[in-house]
Amino acid sequence: MEHAVNPWVAVAYLVAGVCFILALRGLSSPATSRAGNRYGMIGMAIAVATTLVTHQIASLPEILGAIAIGAVIGITTARRIQMTAMPQLVAAFHSLVGLAAVLVGVAAFLNPAAFGILDPGGAIASVSRIEMALGIAIGAITFSGSVIAFLKLNGSMSGAAILLPGRHIINALLLLALAFFLYGFFDSQSPIDIALVTALAFVLGFLLIIPIGGADMPVVVSMLNSYSGWAAAAMGFTLHNTAMIVTGALVGSSGAILSYIMCKAMNRSFVSVIAGGFGAEASAVGGEAKVQRPWKRGSAEDAAFLMKEAETVIIIPGYGMAVAQAQHVLREMADRLKAHGVGVKYAIHPVAGRMPGHMNVLLAEANVPYDEVFELEDINGEFAQADVAFVIGANDVVNPAAKTDKSSPIYGIPVFDVDKAKTIFFIKRSMGGQGYAGVDNDVFYMDQTMMLLADAKKMVEDINKALAD
Amino acid sequence: MDFVSILSIFVMACFVGYYVVWSVTPALHTPLMAVTNAISSVIVVGALVASAAAGSPVAKWLGLGAVVLASINIFGGFAVTARMLAMYKKKDRK
Numbered sequence: 422m423e424h425a426v427n428p429w430v431a432v433a434y435l436v437a438g439v440c441f442i443l444a445l446r447g448l449s450s451p452a453t454s455r456a457g458n459r460y461g462m463i464g465m466a467i468a469v470a471t472t473l474v475t476h477q478i479a480s481l482p483e484i485l486g487a488i489a490i491g492a493v494i495g496i497t498t499a500r501r502i503q504m505t506a507m508p509q510l511v512a513a514f515h516s517l518v519g520l521a522a523v524l525v526g527v528a529a530f531l532n533p534a535a536f537g538i539l540d541p542g543g544a545i546a547s548v549s550r551i552e553m554a555l556g557i558a559i560g561a562i563t564f565s566g567s568v569i570a571f572l573k574l575n576g577s578m579s580g581a582a583i584l585l586p587g588r589h590i591i592n593a594l595l596l597l598a599l600a601f602f603l604y605g606f607f608d609s610q611s612p613i614d615i616a617l618v619t620a621l622a623f624v625l626g627f628l629l630i631i632p633i634g635g636a637d638m639p640v641v642v643s644m645l646n647s648y649s650g651w652a653a654a655a656m657g658f659t660l661h662n663t664a665m666i667v668t669g670a671l672v673g674s675s676g677a678i679l680s681y682i683m684c685k686a687m688n689r690s691f692v693s694v695i696a697g698g699f700g701a702e703a704s705a706v707g708g709e710a711k712v713q714r715p716w717k718r719g720s721a722e723d724a725a726f727l728m729k730e731a732e733t734v735i736i737i738p739g740y741g742m743a744v745a746q747a748q749h750v751l752r753e754m755a756d757r758l759k760a761h762g763v764g765v766k767y768a769i770h771p772v773a774g775r776m777p778g779h780m781n782v783l784l785a786e787a788n789v790p791y792d793e794v795f796e797l798e799d800i801n802g803e804f805a806q807a808d809v810a811f812v813i814g815a816n817d818v819v820n821p822a823a824k825t826d827k828s829s830p831i832y833g834i835p836v837f838d839v840d841k842a843k844t845i846f847f848i849k850r851s852m853g854g855q856g857y858a859g860v861d862n863d864v865f866y867m868d869q870t871m872m873l874l875a876d877a878k879k880m881v882e883d884i885n886k887a888l889a890d
Numbered sequence: 891m892d893f894v895s896i897l898s899i900f901v902m903a904c905f906v907g908y909y910v911v912w913s914v915t916p917a918l919h920t921p922l923m924a925v926t927n928a929i930s931s932v933i934v935v936g937a938l939v940a941s942a943a944a945g946s947p948v949a950k951w952l953g954l955g956a957v958v959l960a961s962i963n964i965f966g967g968f969a970v971t972a973r974m975l976a977m978y979k980k981k982d983r984k
Contacts, residue, residue, distance in 0.1 A: 431891075434935075441929045442906055448922050449913045451978035458921075458971050461929050465964055472938045480950065484941055487954045491961020498962070499969035507920055507974075514927045514967055517959045521933050524956035528940035528949040535943030536936075548893050646923050653930045654900060660939065661891050665932050667903040672926040674907030679919060771916065778919030785977040792980055796916055 431663060433471040438667030440464025445671060451791050468664045504786040505743045508642060508776040509574035515645045516567035519626075522560025522652035523619060526553050529659055530615055536660060545610055549659055554606045554618055556655030558599060561622035562629070563648040569630040570641050574775055582634035589696070595625045633694065636740075636817075639683045640694045642776045647676025679777050686771035686797075688823075688833035716852065719871025721880060724811075724846050725887030731808035731844075733764040735800065737837055738780050739773050741814020741848070745877035748787040751813065754881050755789070757888040766803070767794045768837055770818040801838055810842035812864075814877050816849070820862045829860055845870040848877050921974045928967025934960035 440460045447457015478484065502510050529536045530545070530553060538549035545553070572578040585591065599621045606614035633641050654669020656662075684691050728734050736755070742748060755765040767789065773780045784794055804810060812819055822829040823836045839845055845864060851874055852865070864870055873880050914922050937960055940953025 437932070438903070441932070442910060444925055444929060445907075445910045445914065445922070448915070448918045448925070450915060451918065451975070451980075454918060454921065454975045454978065455972070458925060458968060458975055461925055461971075462968050465929065465932065465934075465968070468932050468935055469938065472935045473942075476939060476942045477944070478942045480942065480954075483954055484938065484957060487941070487957040488961045491958045491963075492965040495962040495964065495966030496969050499966045499973060502970065504974075507924075507970075510970065511920075511923050511927060514924075514963050517963045518927065518930050518933060521931070521937060521956040521959040521963075524952045524959070525933060525936035525940055528946075528952040528956070529936070531952070532940065532943055532946035532949035535939055535945060535949070642923065646926060649927065649930045653933045656933055656936045658896055658900070660936050661896060662935055663899055665935055666896060666900050667906075668929050668932045670900055670903030671907040671910070672930040674904050675911045675922060675926045678908065678911045679923070682916075769917075776920055776923065778917060778922070781917040782920045782974055782977070785974070785979070788977075788979065790980055791917055791978050794917060 427475065430471060430475050433467055434662055434664040435667075437464040437468040437471070437664040440467065441664070441668050441671055445675065464664070504782055505746060506575075507782060508638065508774075508779060509571050511776060512567050512571040512574055512642055512645065515642075515649045516564050516571060518649040519560045519563030519565075519567060519652060522649075522656055523557050523564060525656055526557035526560060526659075527615070527619070529553055530612075538659060547607065550607050550610060551603070552655055552658040554603050554615060556652055556659060557615065558603065558618055558622040559648055559655055560652040561619050562626035563645055563652055565623045565626035566630040566641075566648070567626075567645050569627060570638065570645060573630075573634065574638060574642075579634075582637075583631050585628070585632070588628065588632060592625065592628055595621055595628070599625065629695070632696075636687075636772065636775075637694050638775045639772055639777055639779075640680050640687075640691070643676050643679035643683055644695075645676070647673050647680060650674075650676055683772055683777060686835060688831075688835070714866045716866050717871050719846060719873050721873070721883030722887045723871060724873060725884050727844055728758055728763065728809050728811070728846075728884075729761045729888060731758075731763050733766070733803070733807045734758060734809040734811055735804065735807045735842070736765065736767045736811045736813065737815050737819060737839065738767065738769070738784070738813050739815025739818065740775060740779075741816075741850075741877055743774055743779065743783055743814070745814065747813065747878040747881050748783040748789075750878055750881040750885060752784070752787040752789050754885050754888065755793075757885060761888075765793065766800060768797070768800045769794060770797055770815065770835075770837065773815060773818060797835055797837065804838045804841040807842045808844060810837075810839040810845045811848075812839060812845065813848045813881070816862060817860070819864055820860065822860060822863060831860055840864060840867060843869060846873055847871070848873045848875070848880050850874065850876060917978070918975075921971050924967055924971040924974065928964055928971060931960040931963035931967065934964065
């Protein structure tokens with residue numbers, strides 16, 4: 422096998438793998454994260470250079486051209502993308518990894534000699550057949566699933582859950598058929614079997630993501646992240662390449678852990694998220710007639726006056742802040758409050774936004790220092806001492822029903838104890854709309870709550886004006 | 891390398907991944923996804939092997955296609971991660 426010829430080649434791939442571990446390790450704190458990212462780039466450079474140096478390159482200009490095209494598209498996209506659009510960008514990138522895995526798998530099937538996976542009899546080695554077919558299948562699921570996730574996050578198709586009748590049975594049958602043809606390929610090495618595996622996996626990825634919507638998207642994005650890792654690992658098995666195996670395992674576990682964290686923060690099992698349809702079923706319940714309860718409407722001037730006099734203000738941002746692009750004016754408001762001697766903190770729920778860490782990136786973009794931003798468990802005890810809780814674009818994550826009402830669909834979700842704050846300002850577009858889960862929120866009707874009904878950005882701008890006077 | 895030694899590397903790497911990822915601060919979960927996305931494009935190694943080899947023209951073009959896709963991811967993924975990480979600042983550093 423050509424891979425075993427030069428021991429330094431294996432060492433080089435191992436070094437690349439270690440660089441990737443260091444890249445993730447660097448992300449344990451923002452201070453070391455930039456060095457971590459550089460390790461990642463170094464690891465990738467080592468892996469690519471080693472491959473180019475150690476293989477018979479029959480077509481170097483074409484390869485360099487292909488890399489150049491990719492580099493231009495990639496860097497242009499990365500520079501231009503808005504931070505609020507990060508979830509769909511990541512989904513789009515996942516789809517590329519998936520498709521690349523499919524292409525590599527098919528290429529390995531067509532030209533097994535180049536990959537050194539022929540057995541002495543001239544057939545593809547049996548272990549390699551499984552690895553290759555699995556790599557193609559996972560890659561194809563990642564690709565079509567990510568395309569759907571991208572379209573949903575980008576607003577190109579309805580973000581709501583789309584439920585096909587009998588979808589669980591359809592999916593189960595597809596999965597069985599997929600397993601059947603995987604075995605068929607292992608047994609026969611037939612091109613028809615591998616084509617069917619590819620096609621079925623594309624359809625399966627599509628159907629798996631279609632029924633998942635809205636606030637479940639963070640789980641989907643993390644899960645597809647995980648799949649793209651497993652696809653790379655499967656290809657690493659085929660190529661006997663340490664860098665790919667290590668990376669695949671790292672990315673695979675990373676995505677799996679993120680999915681787990683997201684599910685826990687929503688108090689839902691991974692299976693129930695994947696089964697889908699959460700939003701659709703819950704909003705049907707929420708559609709029933711409700712008793713009108715009294716609530717208080719506040720103005721920007723009220724908010725400015727009360728917050729200026731406060732000692733501590735805790736801001737709870739949610740997806741609505743991202744939609745309104747209100748992060749910059751929000752930071753301006755915090756600066757003005759700080760100038761009045763007010764202590765300002767930000768409280769971030771693990772599932773706020775459409776991907777893990779979404780709110781943190783937006784606040785960082787608006788120059789909010791990261792040591793003012795706190796996680797749920799670190800800040801939740803402070804609401805009892807806080808003068809003001811300022812909710813902007815969040816809803817379900819401050820709903821006390823999650824703690825008390827066992828019949829509520831959001832029961833069990835860890836929520837912020839905003840109801841313990843002396844005053845609550847709640848920015849919302851209107852009283853009609855509800856949170857993603859479609860449940861009413863008692864916080865709206867509390868004595869200490871003032872509803873600020875407007876677009877989040879417009880309202881914060883008005884508060885800023887009032888603070889400046 | 892035989893299958894068992896490859897499998898050992900894989901299993902060990904899963905454990906390393908598990909512990910390393912738990913140490914990532916939640917504030918950096920979005921950059922984590924971007925950077926894992928970039929490094930999972932190490933699949934470019936396979937794409938390069940396919941596009942470099944003589945023997946099958948179809949495999950070569952599939953490989954070249956995969957090189958383009960993976961390169962978009964590598965350059966785009968690292969660039970966007972760098973852009974995000976540059977925004978994370980501490981207090982008092984203006």
